[in-house]
Amino acid sequence: MTRLTTTLTVCAALSSLSIVNAQSDDPHELMRVQRVTRAAMQKIAPSIVRVETFGGTRKMLAGGGRGDGASRPKPKPKPKPKEDDDEKKDDKKKIGPLVMPGFLQAQGATSGIVLTSDGWILISRFAVNFDPTTILITLPDGRAFNAVRGGEDTSRGIALVKIEAQDLPVPEFVPTDEVRVGQWAFALGRTFGDEEPSVHMGIVSATRRLFGRALQIDAYTSPANYGGPVIDVRGRVVGMSVPLSPSGRDAGADWYDSGIGFASNIADMGEILDRLKEGETLHRGFLGIRYDTKDLGPGVLISEVTDDSPAKAAGIQKGDRIVELDGVQVRNSFHMLMLVASKMGGDPLQISYRNEDGKAKAMTVFLADIPAAEREEKTKKEESFTPPWHDDEEPKDGSGR
Amino acid sequence: MIRRFALALTVSAASAFAQGEAYSFEERKPKTMLEKAVDDHLQSVVKIHGASGLATIDPYASGVVVSEEGHILTLDLIMIQRDKTRVVLADGSIHMAKLLPPDQKLGIRLLKIDTTKLKTPLKPLKPSLEVPKNGTFVVSIGNCFRLAEYSEKLSATFGVVTATARTSLRYFLRDVDYDGDLILTDAPNNPGHFGGALLTLDGKWFGINTRMVESTETNTQISAAIPLRDAKAYLERWIEGKQPVAEEAVEKKPVYHGIKLFDTGGRRSPPAYVERVKRGSPAAAINMRPDDLIVRLDRYSVRSCKEFRETMARFEPGQTIEVTFKRGTKVRRGKITLEEKKK
The missing domain is CATH 2.40.10.10 (Trypsin-like serine proteases)
Structure with a gap:
C-alpha cells in the first residue's frame, strides 16, 4: 500500500513538473502561430470570393423573418374592434419600442467559397435573404461574374450559385470527423473589399452541433464573414460561417459577440450537393408526431399526430409506441429527435412501432420538409419594428429620433 | 503517511518545484512576447479623465505618451475640454492637460502636460508607420x-x-x-x-x-x-513643430459621365439601372446602354442609385475610372474618362 501511494505521489509531482515546463513557455510560441495563420490564410485566399447582391424587396428582421423552412403566408389583419374615442387616442400616443428586436440585416457584401473548379460557388443563405435580382461574384483576381441561383439548404444555412468560369482554385476540405474540439479555427471573409481576406480568430468549441450539421466556434461570426470559410492552421476548410441557431431562425448577428458562432459542415454533403445543384430547396426532415413528455422510454409514446404529415400517412396513431428508427433502438424522446432531425426532408426513414394492443408494425416513410410554423412556434414571437433611421435615406438633421 | 509526505517533499525539491512558483508572473522566465509587449508598454499608456455632465458621455478615455516633453495622443472626444482634462500617469500622479488643436479629419488630438515636476521621465512610444497585414x-x-x-x-x-x-x-x-x-x-x-x-x-x-x-x-x-x-503629419506638426506641406485648396468640380439612372426615389434607393446614356458622352464611348446595371465604379461597390451619386462625387473631371456593369447575364467592364460638368 505504501508503495502504491509513493508511486502515486511521484506521478503527481512529475505531472506538476510537466505543468511547470509547459508554463515556462516558449516566448515565441504565439509568433509561430501567427506565421502559420498567415500562411494558412494565403493558401485559402484564392478560393474565397466576394458576394454582392443587388435589388430585392424583402426587408427582414431576424425575429419576424423567414425561418428555417418554407415561408408561411402572412396572417390576415384582424378587423379593428370598435372602441371608445378616448382609448383610440391613447393608442396613438404609444411609440414603438426603441430597442431593436432581433437584428436588422445590412445589405453589405458577404463571402463565398469555390466548391468546384467549373464555377459552383457555395454562399451563405444570408446573402440571398432579400431575394436579390442580381448576385455578383467577384473572384480574388478582380474578375466579376453574374451568378445564377442554385438550391438552398435551410438547415445548414447555405446556398449554391453557379458562375460561368473555369479552372477556379478549389480549397481542401476537412472531413467532419477529423475536426477536434480545441483546434484553432479562423473565420475568413471578404466583406471589406480588402486585397487579403479578413480574419477572426478562435477555436472549435464543439462538433456535431445542430443535429450534426455544424461546428460551434468561438471566433466572431458576423456578416463580415458569413459565407466565408472557417479554416484550420493548414489552410483547409472545416466549415462555412453562417448565421444559425438551434431555434432555426436566421439568427443574423444575435450571438455576434457572445463567443458562439456556427460553421456549417460542407465537406461531406454527398447527395445533398447533387440535390442543391438541381436547384432544390432543402429543409430539415419532419415526421409529424408529438410525444408524451412524461414517458421516459424505452421507445417513444405518441401523444398526437399532425395532419398531412408523413406519420399520418404511415398510419401512426395516438398511443402507438415507436421502437426503432432505421434499425436503431430508440431509447427515449430526445434520442428520437436526434435521429429524425439529422435527416433531410425527402429522406426515407424506417419506422418500427407497436400498437396499443402490442401489435408490431414496420414501414418506410419519406420525411416531409419541416414547416416554418413548426419552427417559429419555438421562438418567442417578437414584435416586428423597423426603426426609421435604418432606411437608406435617413433624415440628415437628426429629426425623427 | 509520514513517509509519503517526506518523499513528496524530496521530489518537489529535486524538481525545483515550489508551490506558487507556477503562478508567479515575475519569476517566470522567459516572458512570452505577448507578456513582454504588454509589460514594456503599460508605462506609456495613460488614463485620461475629462468633463462629465451628460449621462451618455463617458468622462474617461486612454492616451499614449508620444514625447518626453509631455505630449499625449488621444482621440478628439467631446469630454476633452479646456481646464477639465486630467491625465493620470502610470505612477498615479495627476496632471492637468493643455489641449493642442485636433486633427479633425482623423478625429485625434494631442494633449500636453507639464513635465518639469516629474520624478521619473516619461517613456514615450515611437509610432510605427507600418500597418500590419491581416492575421497579425x-x-x-x-x-x-x-x-x-x-x-x-x-x-x-x-x-x-x-x-x-x-x-x-x-x-x-x-x-x-x-x-x-x-x-x-x-x-x-x-x-x-x-x-x-x-x-x-x-x-x-x-x-x-x-x-x-x-x-x-x-x-x-x-x-x-x-x-x-x-x-504622421499631424504628430510632426505639433510635436516637432514641422510646418505641414500646404495643401492646395482645390475646389472639387462636378463630373459629367452622361449616364441617367432609373431612379424611382423612395425610402430605399433602387439598384443603379441605366435609363439613358447621352450620345457622345464618356459612358457612350464604352457602349453603355439603357438597362445596364452598374455594380462598381473603380473599387467602390455601387449597390444603389444613391451610392452611385455618392461615389461619383469622389471623382474629379479628367479622371479615368473603371465602370463594371451587368448586361443580361454578362458582366462587362470599361474605362471612361470623366469630363467636367457644363452648366
Missing part, C-alpha cells in the same frame, strides 16, 4: 470601463488584425464622416479603451483605438483603430 496578432492596451484607477495597471486585450479597410460607419445611430482606412481587429474594444495603444507582439505601436463604431456594411459593432501612418 495584436494586443490592445487601454482603460476599459475605467477599471483601472490611480496607479492600477491598464487592461490588455488580445486579438488578430481582421482587415484594414474603408467601411462606412455609424456611431450612436448617426453616420460617421470618416474617409480614411481603419484597422479592424477582434481584440475587444470598449468604452474607455478609446485612445489606447494597439501593438504588435514585437512591440510596434501602430494604431489608436477608436470609439465603438458600427459598420453599416455588417450592422455589427467593430473594434477599430486609426493607423498612425495617417497621423
Whole structure:
C-alpha cells in the first residue's frame, strides 16, 4: 500500500513538473502561430470570393423573418374592434419600442467559397435573404461574374450559385470527423473589399452541433464573414460561417459577440450537393408526431399526430409506441429527435412501432420538409419594428429620433 | 503517511518545484512576447479623465505618451475640454492637460502636460508607420470601463488584425464622416479603451483605438483603430513643430459621365439601372446602354442609385475610372474618362 501511494505521489509531482515546463513557455510560441495563420490564410485566399447582391424587396428582421423552412403566408389583419374615442387616442400616443428586436440585416457584401473548379460557388443563405435580382461574384483576381441561383439548404444555412468560369482554385476540405474540439479555427471573409481576406480568430468549441450539421466556434461570426470559410492552421476548410441557431431562425448577428458562432459542415454533403445543384430547396426532415413528455422510454409514446404529415400517412396513431428508427433502438424522446432531425426532408426513414394492443408494425416513410410554423412556434414571437433611421435615406438633421 | 509526505517533499525539491512558483508572473522566465509587449508598454499608456455632465458621455478615455516633453495622443472626444482634462500617469500622479488643436479629419488630438515636476521621465512610444497585414496578432492596451484607477495597471486585450479597410460607419445611430482606412481587429474594444495603444507582439505601436463604431456594411459593432501612418503629419506638426506641406485648396468640380439612372426615389434607393446614356458622352464611348446595371465604379461597390451619386462625387473631371456593369447575364467592364460638368 505504501508503495502504491509513493508511486502515486511521484506521478503527481512529475505531472506538476510537466505543468511547470509547459508554463515556462516558449516566448515565441504565439509568433509561430501567427506565421502559420498567415500562411494558412494565403493558401485559402484564392478560393474565397466576394458576394454582392443587388435589388430585392424583402426587408427582414431576424425575429419576424423567414425561418428555417418554407415561408408561411402572412396572417390576415384582424378587423379593428370598435372602441371608445378616448382609448383610440391613447393608442396613438404609444411609440414603438426603441430597442431593436432581433437584428436588422445590412445589405453589405458577404463571402463565398469555390466548391468546384467549373464555377459552383457555395454562399451563405444570408446573402440571398432579400431575394436579390442580381448576385455578383467577384473572384480574388478582380474578375466579376453574374451568378445564377442554385438550391438552398435551410438547415445548414447555405446556398449554391453557379458562375460561368473555369479552372477556379478549389480549397481542401476537412472531413467532419477529423475536426477536434480545441483546434484553432479562423473565420475568413471578404466583406471589406480588402486585397487579403479578413480574419477572426478562435477555436472549435464543439462538433456535431445542430443535429450534426455544424461546428460551434468561438471566433466572431458576423456578416463580415458569413459565407466565408472557417479554416484550420493548414489552410483547409472545416466549415462555412453562417448565421444559425438551434431555434432555426436566421439568427443574423444575435450571438455576434457572445463567443458562439456556427460553421456549417460542407465537406461531406454527398447527395445533398447533387440535390442543391438541381436547384432544390432543402429543409430539415419532419415526421409529424408529438410525444408524451412524461414517458421516459424505452421507445417513444405518441401523444398526437399532425395532419398531412408523413406519420399520418404511415398510419401512426395516438398511443402507438415507436421502437426503432432505421434499425436503431430508440431509447427515449430526445434520442428520437436526434435521429429524425439529422435527416433531410425527402429522406426515407424506417419506422418500427407497436400498437396499443402490442401489435408490431414496420414501414418506410419519406420525411416531409419541416414547416416554418413548426419552427417559429419555438421562438418567442417578437414584435416586428423597423426603426426609421435604418432606411437608406435617413433624415440628415437628426429629426425623427 | 509520514513517509509519503517526506518523499513528496524530496521530489518537489529535486524538481525545483515550489508551490506558487507556477503562478508567479515575475519569476517566470522567459516572458512570452505577448507578456513582454504588454509589460514594456503599460508605462506609456495613460488614463485620461475629462468633463462629465451628460449621462451618455463617458468622462474617461486612454492616451499614449508620444514625447518626453509631455505630449499625449488621444482621440478628439467631446469630454476633452479646456481646464477639465486630467491625465493620470502610470505612477498615479495627476496632471492637468493643455489641449493642442485636433486633427479633425482623423478625429485625434494631442494633449500636453507639464513635465518639469516629474520624478521619473516619461517613456514615450515611437509610432510605427507600418500597418500590419491581416492575421497579425495584436494586443490592445487601454482603460476599459475605467477599471483601472490611480496607479492600477491598464487592461490588455488580445486579438488578430481582421482587415484594414474603408467601411462606412455609424456611431450612436448617426453616420460617421470618416474617409480614411481603419484597422479592424477582434481584440475587444470598449468604452474607455478609446485612445489606447494597439501593438504588435514585437512591440510596434501602430494604431489608436477608436470609439465603438458600427459598420453599416455588417450592422455589427467593430473594434477599430486609426493607423498612425495617417497621423504622421499631424504628430510632426505639433510635436516637432514641422510646418505641414500646404495643401492646395482645390475646389472639387462636378463630373459629367452622361449616364441617367432609373431612379424611382423612395425610402430605399433602387439598384443603379441605366435609363439613358447621352450620345457622345464618356459612358457612350464604352457602349453603355439603357438597362445596364452598374455594380462598381473603380473599387467602390455601387449597390444603389444613391451610392452611385455618392461615389461619383469622389471623382474629379479628367479622371479615368473603371465602370463594371451587368448586361443580361454578362458582366462587362470599361474605362471612361470623366469630363467636367457644363452648366
